[in-house]
Amino acid sequence: MPIRPADALLCADDGEPLARLRERDDDGPMVRPIAAADRVARQMLRDLPGRQVETPDDALAKALVAAGATLTRSATELQHDLEDLPDPVALPAGWSLSAAGWDGDLAAALDAAYGPDHPDGGWTDNDTTSVRDMFERSDPVPPLLPASARLVGPDGRSAGHVLCAGPVPWTEYPCAWILNIGVGPHAQGNGFGRALLLHALHGTRDAGQPVLALSVVDGNPARHLYDRTGFTVVTRVLTLTTPAA
Ligand SMILES: CC(C)(COP(=O)(O)OP(=O)(O)OC[C@H]1O[C@@H](n2cnc3c(N)ncnc32)[C@H](O)[C@@H]1OP(=O)(O)O)[C@@H](O)C(=O)NCCC(=O)NCCS
Structure with a gap:
């Protein structure tokens, strides 16, 4: 179930909010975890496969890479x-x-x-x-x-x-x-x-x-x-x- 676009939340299968998503036109969603990074990463791999995503959260990036995602850019705004x-x-x-x-x-x-x-x-x-x-x-x-x-x-x-x-x-x-x-x-x-x-x-x-x-x-x-x-x-x-x- 997972993505509820209206409130821009990534949710667990039981509806628990795991992360806030801010959708942008070209760059994929900006993901800010609410729950533990490894739970958010697992849900993202299921619900956002083959997507470019951005996050400010080092722990989530690390968990995503451990789960098979590729880090393509590390930058500071x-x-x-x-x-x-x-x-x-x-x-x-x-x-x-x-x-x-x-x-x-x-x-x-x-x-x-x-x-x-x-x-x-x-x-x-x-x-x-x-x-x-x-x-x-x-x-x-x-x-x-x-x-x-x-x-x-x-x-x-x-x-x-x-x-x-x-x-x-x-x-x-x-x-x-x-x-x-x-x-x-x-x-x-x-x-x-x-x-x-x-x-x-x-x-x-x-x-x-x-x-x-x-x-x-x-x-x-x-x-x-x-x-x-x-x-x-x-x-x-x-x-x-x-x-x-
Ligand atoms: C970044 C860039 C525009 C700086 O141009 P520049 O004319 O050499 O910069 P300045 O001479 O005004 O240097 C300003 C300061 O930055 C430092 N600096 C600039 N380039 C540096 C470099 N490559 N390495 C270390 N310090 C650097 C200078 O030492 C100086 O520091 P100071 O004020 O303490 O003496 C130039 O290096 C460049 O075109 N880089 C490639 C393109 C790029 O990366 N752009 C930024 C993208 S985010």
Whole structure:
């Protein structure tokens, strides 16, 4: 019996609630256990076979993996409020932040920044398509232009960007979201990542959004940049695929 969509509960066969489910469009349900992790995992394998699921709960993720599910992503959701922001960073001579957009130089910079060994996996054609769809078709959401920007070097070529949207439909709280931030390796280590992040924070405030949030995968050294800039943890997000029935 198990899933009662009306109240978004995963229940045992006798009706006892075992977990809260929040259904999202693409990412599968977010599962928050009420009962012991191994009971929830067993019921999920029966009632949610072959599904992508997310949970903030390490014990449930562990129980699911022990029962045959595959952990596909471990990440942390962070957010930054918009009070008392540090001043925007002044860039070295010749460098500027320009209107957000897409071009071949930016594609090459991101391809190099997200190399094959990057914890998010390498930059793919799908990533390029996703970014272009945002600019060209507002799909799945339009860019939040005041919070987004392209980093342009003294040679006039794009060397990185920050791409934000907001409000976004996938969080439980209203916020703007950083979908992507990257600086080409040739320009890294000069403070441009921090400059893009502060631009995003100020732009989010200018756009009237309440907070700026993002997800960073475990092991990405960019986490250091977010911690240093004052982002705080909202929740862990563990993504798993349950075995087919
Ligand atoms: C994350 C990224 C945008 C940072 O760009 P950057 O221009 O090199 O960053 P900055 O020079 O502004 O560095 C800011 C701080 O973060 C630290 N930092 C940045 N990248 C780091 C790395 N790879 N490892 C360790 N620390 C790093 C810097 O040491 C600096 O710390 P400090 O303020 O204590 O001196 C860049 O490394 C990148 O494009 N990475 C690949 C794409 C990516 O992972 N994006 C984030 C997805 S969530």
